[in-house]
Amino acid sequence: MTASRARQLHLVVALVATFALAFQTVLVLSGEAVLNDEVPPLATRLYRLVAYFTIQSNVLVAVTAWQLWRDPLRDGRWWRPVRLAALVGITVTGLVHFVLLRPLLDLSGANWVVDKLLHIVVPVLAVLAWVLAGPRPRTTWRTALEALLWPLLWTAWTLVVGGLSGWYPYPFLDHRRNGVGAVVVAVLGITVLFLLLFAAVVALDRRLRPASRAR
Numbered sequence: 001m002t003a004s005r006a007r008q009l010h011l012v013v014a015l016v017a018t019f020a021l022a023f024q025t026v027l028v029l030s031g032e033a034v035l036n037d038e039v040p041p042l043a044t045r046l047y048r049l050v051a052y053f054t055i056q057s058n059v060l061v062a063v064t065a066w067q068l069w070r071d072p073l074r075d076g077r078w079w080r081p082v083r084l085a086a087l088v089g090i091t092v093t094g095l096v097h098f099v100l101l102r103p104l105l106d107l108s109g110a111n112w113v114v115d116k117l118l119h120i121v122v123p124v125l126a127v128l129a130w131v132l133a134g135p136r137p138r139t140t141w142r143t144a145l146e147a148l149l150w151p152l153l154w155t156a157w158t159l160v161v162g163g164l165s166g167w168y169p170y171p172f173l174d175h176r177r178n179g180v181g182a183v184v185v186a187v188l189g190i191t192v193l194f195l196l197l198f199a200a201v202v203a204l205d206r207r208l209r210p211a212s213r214a215r
Contacts, residue, residue: 006072006133013125014065017058020117025049027110051161052169053154054118057093060086061126073135080138081146087130088147088197094123096190100172131208139205144198151194155187 001009028049031039040048049055064086067074074083097119107115162168171177172186 001133003072006135007069009129009133010065010068010072013122013129014062014069016117016125017062017065017122020114020122021055021058021062023110023114024055024118027114032111048167048169051158053089053151054093054097056150056154057086057089058118058122061090061122065126065129068129068133068135072133075135075138080143081149084139084143084198084201085147085150087126088194088201089151090123090126091197092151092190092193094119095193096170100186101170104171134208134210136208136210137205139202141202144202148194148198151191155191159183 028045029042031045039045060082064074064079064083067079101119105115158169158173162173168174173183175183
C-alpha cells in the first residue's frame with residue numbers, strides 16, 4: 001500500500017473514532033443514562049466517562065490514527081508501545097463488549113448508534129488499518145510489556161476506586177454481584193486475552209508485509 005492510501009485509511013479511522021468520542025461526550029453532557037437509570041452530577045458523569053476502558057482505548061486509537069495520517073511511517077521509542085496499546089486495547093474493547101456486555105444492554109436511538117461506533121466500527125477499522133497499512137515492523141516483546149502497563153494500571157485503579165466509591169464501569173468487575181471469585185476469574189481471563197493478543201500482534205508484525213515507503 002502506498003503512503004498516500006495509507007494516510008487515507010488512517011484518516012478514516014481518526015475521523016470515525018473522534019466522531020464517536022465526541023458523540024458519546026455530548027450524550028453524557030446531556031444527561032443520558034445508559035447502564036442504569038441514575039444520572040449523577042456532571043463532574044461525576046465526566047469522570048465516569050473517561051474511566052471506561054472503552055473510552056480510553058478509543059482515545060488512543062484516535063490519537064495514533066491522527067499521527068499516522070500526518071506520517072504513515074510514524075515511529076519513536078515511546079510511540080511504539082502507545083500504538084500497540086491502542087491496537088490491542090481496542091481489540092479487547094470489541095471482544096469483551098461482544099461477549100460480556102452486549103447481552104446486558106438494551107439501547108435505542110443515539111445511544112445504540114454510539115455504542116456500535118465505539119465497540120464495533122472503530123475496533124474493526126483500527127485492526128483493518130493496521131493489517132493493510134501498518135506501519136511495520138514496530139513491535140517487540142519489550143514493546144508488548146510496556147504496552148501492558150496501561151491495562152494493568154487501569155484495572156488496579158478501577159478496582160481500588162470502585163471499592164471506595166461503590167461504582168464500577170463494568171458489571172463483571174463488581175464483587176457485589178457475583179462475589180470476589182468471579183471478579184478474579186474475569187480479570188485473569190481478560191489478562192490472558194491481552195497476553196494472547198499481544199503475542200499475536202508481535203508475531204504478525206514480523207510476518208506481514210512492511211508498509212510501503214512509496215509516497
